Amino acid sequence: MSLFLAICSWALSAIVVVLCIYTVRHYVFTVNRLFGRQRHPYVDVELARWPHITVCIAAHNEEMVVAHAIDALLAGDYPRDRMTIIPLDDRSTDRTAEILDNYSAFYPTLVRPIHRTDGKPGKAAALQDAMPHVRGEILIVFDADYLPGKSLLRQLVAPFFDPQVGAVMGRVVPLNVGTNLLTRMLDLERSAGYQVDQQARMNLRLVPQYGGTVGGVRVRALENCGGWRSDTLTEDTDLTYRLLLCGWETVYQNRSECYEEVPEQWPVRIRQITRWSDGHNQALRDYALSVLRDGFLNFWQRLDGFLLLGVYAVASMTLLGWVLTLILWYGGRSVAGFSAILLVASYNTMGNFASFFEVAAAARLDGYQGRVRLLPFLLLGYLVTLIAVLRGLLPGRRTRDGDGGRGVVWHKTLRYRPEEAVTGT
Amino acid sequence: MPALRVSRPVDPEARRREAMSRVRSTGAQGGRIDPHRAIATIDLHRRDVILAAACFAVATLLYALALPWLGRLWTAAFEALSAPLGMGGAVGQRVTSIASLTQVAVPYFVAQASAPSRTEWWITLVVTVVVVLCTIPMRSRTLPLAYALRFAAAIQATALLFFAVAPARFPYDLAGYVSGMMLVGAMLIGIVPLVLALTFYLIDVGWTRKVALTVLVMTHLAVLVPLQYALQSVVIVHASLIVLPLCFVMFGLLPEIMVLVALFGWGMSWRPGRARGTRQ
Numbered sequence: 262m263s264l265f266l267a268i269c270s271w272a273l274s275a276i277v278v279v280l281c282i283y284t285v286r287h288y289v290f291t292v293n294r295l296f297g298r299q300r301h302p303y304v305d306v307e308l309a310r311w312p313h314i315t316v317c318i319a320a321h322n323e324e325m326v327v328a329h330a331i332d333a334l335l336a337g338d339y340p341r342d343r344m345t346i347i348p349l350d351d352r353s354t355d356r357t358a359e360i361l362d363n364y365s366a367f368y369p370t371l372v373r374p375i376h377r378t379d380g381k382p383g384k385a386a387a388l389q390d391a392m393p394h395v396r397g398e399i400l401i402v403f404d405a406d407y408l409p410g411k412s413l414l415r416q417l418v419a420p421f422f423d424p425q426v427g428a429v430m431g432r433v434v435p436l437n438v439g440t441n442l443l444t445r446m447l448d449l450e451r452s453a454g455y456q457v458d459q460q461a462r463m464n465l466r467l468v469p470q471y472g473g474t475v476g477g478v479r480v481r482a483l484e485n486c487g488g489w490r491s492d493t494l495t496e497d498t499d500l501t502y503r504l505l506l507c508g509w510e511t512v513y514q515n516r517s518e519c520y521e522e523v524p525e526q527w528p529v530r531i532r533q534i535t536r537w538s539d540g541h542n543q544a545l546r547d548y549a550l551s552v553l554r555d556g557f558l559n560f561w562q563r564l565d566g567f568l569l570l571g572v573y574a575v576a577s578m579t580l581l582g583w584v585l586t587l588i589l590w591y592g593g594r595s596v597a598g599f600s601a602i603l604l605v606a607s608y609n610t611m612g613n614f615a616s617f618f619e620v621a622a623a624a625r626l627d628g629y630q631g632r633v634r635l636l637p638f639l640l641l642g643y644l645v646t647l648i649a650v651l652r653g654l655l656p657g658r659r660t661r662d663g664d665g666g667r668g669v670v671w672h673k674t675l676r677y678r679p680e681e682a683v684t685g686t
Numbered sequence: 687m688p689a690l691r692v693s694r695p696v697d698p699e700a701r702r703r704e705a706m707s708r709v710r711s712t713g714a715q716g717g718r719i720d721p722h723r724a725i726a727t728i729d730l731h732r733r734d735v736i737l738a739a740a741c742f743a744v745a746t747l748l749y750a751l752a753l754p755w756l757g758r759l760w761t762a763a764f765e766a767l768s769a770p771l772g773m774g775g776a777v778g779q780r781v782t783s784i785a786s787l788t789q790v791a792v793p794y795f796v797a798q799a800s801a802p803s804r805t806e807w808w809i810t811l812v813v814t815v816v817v818v819l820c821t822i823p824m825r826s827r828t829l830p831l832a833y834a835l836r837f838a839a840a841i842q843a844t845a846l847l848f849f850a851v852a853p854a855r856f857p858y859d860l861a862g863y864v865s866g867m868m869l870v871g872a873m874l875i876g877i878v879p880l881v882l883a884l885t886f887y888l889i890d891v892g893w894t895r896k897v898a899l900t901v902l903v904m905t906h907l908a909v910l911v912p913l914q915y916a917l918q919s920v921v922i923v924h925a926s927l928i929v930l931p932l933c934f935v936m937f938g939l940l941p942e943i944m945v946l947v948a949l950f951g952w953g954m955s956w957r958p959g960r961a962r963g964t965r966q
Contacts, residue, residue, distance in 0.1 A: 288884070292888070294727075295727060295728050295730070295888070295889075296727060296728060296729075296730040296888070297727070299725055299727060301724070301725060304724075304725070432724070441827070456723070456724075460724075515724040515725070516722065516724040516725065518724070526826045526827075527825075527826055527827070527829035527830065528825070528826060528829065531829075587841075587844060587931075587935070590931070590934070591844070591848055591856075591857070591931075592857070593855075593857025593858070613943070613947075614881055614885065614946075614947070614950075617947055617950065617951070618884075618885040621950070621951060621954035622889075622954075624954075625728075625889065625954060625958075626723055626726050626727075626728075627723045628720075628723055628726075630954060630955045630956070630957070630958075631955050632955075633951045633952075633954045633955045634948075634951050634952055634955050635951070636947050636948065636950065636951030636954075637944050637947045637948045637951065640944065640947070641830040641831075641833075641834065642830070644830060644833050644834060644837065645829065645830050645833055648833055
């Protein structure tokens with residue numbers, strides 16, 4: 262029994278060490294973003310010979326929102342003669358196909374929808390199908406619920422003048438912030454993730470993440486690293502690491518803001534996190550060793566790349582940490598047990614505090630410091646995240662397809678756009 | 687809108703840069719133009735860091751000096767609450783030295799909390815099951831609350847299991863638990879200045895407010911901790927040791943940290959005291 266408790270104690274100590282590393286990471290990122298020198302190398306590119314680009318909009322049953330996304334793109338200032346919009350209708354059963362065909366009739370050279378009726382479902386598979394139709398060297402990707410601003414395309418394309426850049430990521434800003442507590446909390450989380458995490462990675466020349474939407478990828482870089490993979494749940498994380506390992510740079514543009522809808526219901530949010538967690542852990546298994554061994558990355562890039570891969574694994578470790586804490590507490594180990602419990606307690610104070618600091622700093626930089634008063638509620642959100650991550654680890658969630666690849670269960674995120682805003686053309 | 691405070695550097699080049707910066711951030715009608723949020727930063731001066739370190743050192747020192755007095759205050763609170771709470775009147779003290787520099791005597795009620803009887807065990811089981819059942823229809827808006835309740839029920843289930851299998855091996859008694867947790871509470875109050883020095887003190891709000899928030903957090907916790915554990919003592923004495931694990935996990939450090947986070951969040955919501963920078 263005492264050997265078992267000793268093992269628990271050591272395991273708990275190891276978990277706390279890992280959690281402390283993430284704490285330091287949160288804190289360094291926040292301090293860097295607040296007070297450090299900021300890197301925005303491409304933000305001032307306004308005049309250029311803009312290249313021909315293709316903008317893909319992934320859509321599956323998006324009749325409520327897809328027209329808004331296309332309208333917003335058409336209202337932008339990117340030269341229309343150097344742009345092709347390819348809405349990817351992935352076997353929609355609502356009016357999505359009809360809406361897209363209407364746009365195509367109005368703008369036959371500009372909007373060229375692809376209607377998928379068979380093949381693998383999902384965004385990555387749809388993007389694979391779109392590749393033969395892509396014109397130009399730059400591919401920009403949006404989800405159908407996104408509302409790009411007037412200059413967003415130029416801002417996203419500008420970094421590609423740098424030949425080392427393989428992918429660009431813009432900032433995602435929630436559109437429906439004030440709907441309820443969940444949307445407000447997601448706004449805080451998004452703010453911290455982009456305003457602090459991504460920008461600090463950019464500042465420190467670490468590993469900014471390509472997020473799969475509000476971003477672009479150089480076609481040559483994409484082909485160089487193997488194209489879109491349809492057997493992953495998070496094709497964006499997967500692509501980030503393949504680009505990194507192939508030597509391409511991913512750039513984050515904090516100034517390139519695009520609005521999106523965030524989930525307004527907890528079950529939707531849980532499904533989203535479960536999918537992200539599943540996909541992220543898959544990427545962890547696929548790329549962790551390669552990232553750590555890559556000779557072209559410097560030490561900090563390897564460390565950041567590895568830690569980024571582990572963000573959802575850490576949630577599982579936290580849960581395990583609490584189980585171990587309880588075992589040790591019931592075991593009543595007077596020295597090691599109490600130390601371990603104190604370690605966990607210390608982490609809960611200082612560790613989580615670094616995350617709270619990050620969120621508060623981001624909201625403050627955004628100029629919405631009043632929202633920081635919701636900070637304690639993030640603990641509830643964290644509990645839900647833990648449960649969602651745990652659900653992702655449960656057996657039987659994955660399906661396997663016939664050809665032996667990793668199958669995928671796709672859940673479409675619900676849209677909340679008001680009925681009166683729904684338009685066709 | 688607070689005025690832009692500008693020091694007067696001696697270096698002509700620095701003065702020129704500063705003048706340019708002032709022109710860039712001044713609107714046509716003389717108002718201040720804040721940088722876009724994507725590029726905004728907060729100016730951190732060396733004096734801010736020095737003041738943060740000094741403030742942390744002073745607050746920690748004062749707290750260390752006040753610890754014996756705080757222990758007496760908490761003991762007085764326990765003595766005053768003992769009779770109204772029906773705890774029998776006797777209050778014990780556990781004296782702990784901290785790094786041989788100071789010591790704190792935390793109080794506890796001299797009362798016996800027993801292992802659960804068969805009836806208490808079954809009542810706890812029924813309550814736990816009812817709580818879980820109540821969470822089943824809780825969907826969407828109240829889902830986090832449902833998860834929190836299920837988490838609490840899971841903790842309680844571990845206690846039920848422990849007392850069903852090995853009640854005699856439960857390693858804690860009321861006095862040891864309460865005094866231990868109050869000591870942890872005292873330590874938590876002690877690290878508040880450090881936590882704030884590393885975070886809040888670096889932010890662009892005035893120093894009066896920084897000091898005020900420090901005093902507010904520490905005072906709030908100093909009042910909360912004895913009340914929290916006095917209440918837990920009453921609950922544990924009446925409901926038996928079977929609720930002690932739940933008290934430890936859900937109502938121990940957690941509410942104290944929530945208080946710290948809530949007040950920190952309030953402080954972080956205060957308006958900036960000076961103009962934003964753009965470090966590029």
